[in-house]
Amino acid sequence: MSRSARDVAASVGAVFTGVFDQLAAWRAPVEHLIDGAPEVRPAALDTLVAELVLPRLTEPQPLLVGAGFIADGEIVRGRDVHFAWWLGPLDANPVLGSTTEPTRLDLTTRGYTEYLRDFRALEWYRIPATTSDAHVTGPYVDHLCTCDYILTMTMPVHAVHPAGGGAPGGTRMVGVIGADVSVRRLESELLAGFLDVTAPLALVNEEGRVVLSTEPALQVGQLADLDGAGEPCPGTPLRVLVDPAPSGSIRIIR
Amino acid sequence: MGPGAREAVFAQLADAGRAEQVAQRLTDGIVLGVLGAGERLPSEPELARRFGVALITVREGLGILREAGLVETRRGREGGSFVVADDADHRSLISARLRGLAQVELSDMAVYFGAILAGIAERAAERASAGDAERLAGWLAAADFGTAASARTNQGGFFLEVAVLSQSARLVREQIRLQAEFGPLLLLGLDDDEQRADAAAHDRRIVRAVAAHRPAEAREAAGDLVRGLSVPLLAAKARVERGGALDEPVSA
Structure with a gap:
């Protein structure tokens, strides 16, 4: 860790x-x-x-x-x-x-x-x-x-x-x-590194779409809440969110 | 517009009776207007690669189509296999296709297609961003449902556009596979103006539910859409079995 x-x-x-x-x-x-x-x-x-x-x-x-x-x-x-x-x-x-x-x-x-x-x-x-x-x-x-x-x-x-x-x-x-x-x-390149961090992480694009996640409740393809700033990935529009959560702005109405 | 309905025509085949399957897939595409009159089919080697069969199997399949008068093969630099226009013939081929499938098979296909589409619509409503929903709405607004052929192409394209918004590669692949197997038949009813207007209205309901992030409504609209499409299909089956013409209006 x-x-x-x-x-x-x-x-x-x-x-x-x-x-x-x-x-x-x-x-x-x-x-x-x-x-x-x-x-x-x-x-x-x-x-x-x-x-x-x-x-x-x-x-x-x-x-x-x-x-x-x-x-x-x-x-x-x-x-x-x-x-x-x-x-x-x-x-x-x-x-x-x-x-x-x-x-x-x-x-x-x-x-x-x-x-x-x-x-x-x-x-x-x-x-x-x-x-x-x-x-x-x-x-x-x-x-x-x-x-x-x-x-x-x-x-x-x-x-x-x-x-x-x-x-x-x-x-x-x-x-x-x-x-x-x-x-x-991409996951095969990056997942081991993500799992080396104790806190759950998610790699997301500009709109919060998840590319890779170590938070099981937030899965690839979902939209994450972008409230926390996260760590920008240099030279890309992607960032790494810490303790990520599914997007709260999108209220799922069942 | 996405190339879904058309590309699905050329998707991979299952194992048994492959030359017949090549012929069936292309026949469905042609008689239901997904492949247009005068259009050149991909080359034989290209078809072999895309269907995942041997070249000789493709040649055999194209032979069946030539016999049926659906394609003609021209030689030379601008040569290839071209779709032949003949509406009257196509109607009798559709009738034969409907006779070859049991009512229970047709209705089960519609059940399965509907289940997959409902799952796709539900996921799309959960996962689409505001931008995705806007693009889907723009796509549908620009899609022409004015003629049977354009409505079939665009309805197939719409299924695929929604599948893409589910963010699931498996659902997209299954949608492509199902369109290949069943798409042209399921869209048979779009010959009728009212059916085309209904399908487009259900499509708009799906778009609204996706934009509003209402998965349950998206699922319901998708179910209604496929049920709506299955009714004229089964009505056509009944007419054909009674010995009537395919073109007779759907009785209520």
Whole structure:
């Protein structure tokens, strides 16, 4: 019982910082490719992104269940939105089946097209577009790809050339680079550390949604009361609550 | 809009009679309008991967659909299997499907679907944040229930949107599986204007209960919705068994 809530929050921050550092490392060559020409060939983008992300999706016990680059249409020839997104090997996935190799996310069916018509309004795109900063979306059940409870980390990608209304010499956002982490996998990284603290703890997102909890009465997926400030996890919108309780603002009427 | 109803068409299959299952799944999607006329199905290897079956099984299944005149296969660069438009034929296929299932099977499917949906709605009402409820309401407000095909797609999408708010991956997976097995049949009644208006009204009740954090009301509305959908289904079964046409209006 040697650790404090602050230590635990720092260890959460370290895991997420690791992912964001990876996203930043992927972003540099993608931005370089985009800056090389006013319009990028989809195949060139796909090849580059696959080379970058596949090693992290196929390593032993991968932290990431999916990763890639989502471009808004302007920079990709002939596309409205372009997904260069790969999923790691999946277990018994009800939508995509079981896979032992990474799979490219296939967006050719109409359902996806309709869902993604408004992709700019979806949190994983909208927030980085608004803040020009990295963002953590979730936890949420991803019904598009993994059918799992996940967190999505996204980081804006910018281009310097002025086409499409950006100020000459300025930059504009042309997409996001991102990765998905399953809550289950995150738990395996973090639970032992949380259990090293005597007091019950909960890791929650900005709205109080529980990612991990050592308080049995407050479970993953529930909303926690955010009255206590808790310990912010550095570099993330998450925090660790001490002696957490289910949200009191939400009165369950039976 | 979520791709739920459509993606469910291609969800994993159980073990027995797999080529027939491939054919049945796609037939349900086509005859009930979840897969539209002229639409290209995913490639054979893609279907094999998604159904979790061998390529030859997919080819066999598509062969059954070609025989039935539901798809046509074109060769070449822009080739593939395309959904054929033929309403009259589809009606006779739905009748055959209804004849193939016992009344007790149909009503038990509705009971199970209703139980899962009620649990989903209850959990969603407990767990949705204010933002989640607002997004769900916005989603439903923008969803078109004007035609049978759009109502089926959007009703399926709504089931999935609510399931996501339960925060349970298992409930989402089960919802997808059940929609694959039973969704198009359960939504048969949405051919009728009044049924579409009723379903949309129940959906709005669910949204209001979720927004107000009233799990018991959300559960009740979900139960009413599925009961409402099961009535025209069982009425259609009775009409078909009597030798009548599927299209005759539902008698009260």
